[in-house]
Amino acid sequence: MEVKVYRQDGSEAGRTVQLDDTIFGIKPNDHAIWLDVKAIQANARQGTHKAKHRGEVSGSTRKLYRQKGTGHARAGSAKSPLRRGGGTIFGPRPRNYSLDVNRKTKRLARRSALAYKAQADGIRVIEGLSFDAPSTKQLAGVLKALNLDNQKVLLLTDVVQEVVYKSGRNLQKVQVRDAASTSTLDVLNAQVVLIVEDALPVLSSVLGNGKEAEAAA
Secondary structure, three states, rough: OOEEOOOOOOOOEEEEEEEHHHHHOOOOOOOHHHHHHHHHHHHHHHHOOOOOOOOOOOOOHHHHHHHOOOOOOOOOOOOOOOOOOOOOOOOOOOOOOOOOOOOOHHHHHHHHHHHHHHOOEEEEEOOOOOOOOHHHHHHHHHHHHOOOOOOOEEEOOOOOOOOHHHHHHOOOOEEEOOOOOOOHHHHHHHOOEEOOOHHHHHHHHHHHOHHHHHOOO
């Protein structure tokens, strides 16, 4: 699949680049995407929720009144879950929600997400981004020149570029990631994936079908 290459000012560079068919040209696997997204969202949960049971709430443990002869239902401790201020029955307890997904499935999920974007014409390639200093205004201008200012954009760089990252962190619809560490959820949440040209070989080495990808995943 060939896509046009754009310059930072939004103009066409007059050439195209070939996208890796082993990534962008595959038949997407929905189940792999579901497994990976489920794991990403589960691993983001803290699992620190907790409610007090009857042994943890404060209060006396004495019997409220005698067992028989009052005409009322039997009652024990005021900390009973049946009484106001008592403990919680089967309340939430701290737990670990993390899930494991094997490396090949994660790679397949990311390839599938990128393939969906390619099929929906949601891939853009830019020659490069050169900022002297972090500038939200400058990055917003680049996106506007590319007609992407009103869309949710995932910007993939070849390496961690702190200047570009800081330029995009105040843009609500923009997410900046280096190509090697982007996730399936990042790709799915974006309407358009804007890829710096130097990041394409990184994607091929990390997500491709070669031995390099197996070692990098």
